[in-house]
Amino acid sequence: MQPSFPENAKSAVLDEATAAIMLENLYFAYPGKRQEPVLDIPEWHIAQGDHVFLRGPSGSGKSTLLNLLAGILVATRGTVEVLGQELGALSARERDRFRAAHIGIVFQQFNLIPYLSVLDNIQLAAYFGRKKQIDFDSTIKQLFAALALDDSLITKKANHLSVGQQQRVAIVRALVNAPEILIVDEPTSALDSDLRNAFMDVLLAISQSRGSTLIFVSHDTALSHYFHHVVNLSEINRLGAGNDVS
Numbered sequence: 001m002q003p004s005f006p007e008n009a010k011s012a013v014l015d016e017a018t019a020a021i022m023l024e025n026l027y028f029a030y031p032g033k034r035q036e037p038v039l040d041i042p043e044w045h046i047a048q049g050d051h052v053f054l055r056g057p058s059g060s061g062k063s064t065l066l067n068l069l070a071g072i073l074v075a076t077r078g079t080v081e082v083l084g085q086e087l088g089a090l091s092a093r094e095r096d097r098f099r100a101a102h103i104g105i106v107f108q109q110f111n112l113i114p115y116l117s118v119l120d121n122i123q124l125a126a127y128f129g130r131k132k133q134i135d136f137d138s139t140i141k142q143l144f145a146a147l148a149l150d151d152s153l154i155t156k157k158a159n160h161l162s163v164g165q166q167q168r169v170a171i172v173r174a175l176v177n178a179p180e181i182l183i184v185d186e187p188t189s190a191l192d193s194d195l196r197n198a199f200m201d202v203l204l205a206i207s208q209s210r211g212s213t214l215i216f217v218s219h220d221t222a223l224s225h226y227f228h229h230v231v232n233l234s235e236i237n238r239l240g241a242g243n244d245v246s
């Protein structure tokens with residue numbers, strides 16, 4: 001049975017017709033004279049509430065695209081609009097704020113702060129992105145239970161946790177603010193198959209109950225049945241077309 005999570009109000013100001021993600025003429029090359037361009041995407045959009053599985057061979061630009069959607073990287077040319085906000089129009093600081101308020105991220109490297117406790121890591125995300133309607137403590141407890149994380153881990157330093165535990169704490173941290181958009185990159189690589197399925201059930205149950213938009217990258221194609229849409233990067237990116245999906 002899938003775990004159930006309480007509904008949280010979505011952004012009151014956002015028109016439902018506004019796309020969660022809208023890319024137009026997006027072109028990206030890493031800075032530096034000799035860098036080959038990675039992405040050239042004429043058009044792509046994701047509707048609010050969609051769950052998208054993004055696939056493509058290693059090195060094709062999936063993580064780069066996720067970083068652009070999260071406002072960590074900025075397009076060389078073209079438009080990246082998230083929830084109606086053009087990210088290129090924001091300063092780096094404004095993008096940080098926008099991300100903290102609207103986007104939950106789980107990346108391969110977890111990005112936990114190693115010398116802080118688990119609770120401090122989670123509270124930091126809650127502090128930067130806090131939305132008043134969230135019952136913070138019970139949300140953490142629910143997420144811990146759903147991901148089979150023992151409550152006693154909450155006071156441990158992040159770097160004293162196993163890799164699989166760190167991965168799940170990173171997931172709790174990404175979900176704690178009930179973000180409208182969840183960006184998830186290879187989240188299950190350190191989880192065994194039972195935990196992987198538990199994680200997917202939790203992730204999908206939360207996304208569903210909150211109406212969150214989910215953009216998910218993994219090499220594990222066995223996970224694709226969890227999603228509304230499966231998109232090969234080569235379908236939308238003019239560069240690197242013709243690559244077979246690994």
Ligand SMILES: Nc1ncnc2c1ncn2[C@@H]1O[C@H](COP(=O)(O)OP(=O)(O)OP(=O)(O)O)[C@@H](O)[C@H]1O
Nearest residue numbers: 030031035038056057058059060061062063064065
């Ligand atoms: N910081 C960087 N500076 C320069 N080039 C980079 C940087 N990060 C990635 N690249 C290059 O950009 C291309 C796309 O990399 P990216 O990590 O987005 O691919 P990916 O599809 O996510 O790969 P994987 O499935 O292996 O994670 C690769 O050629 C990579 O070498």
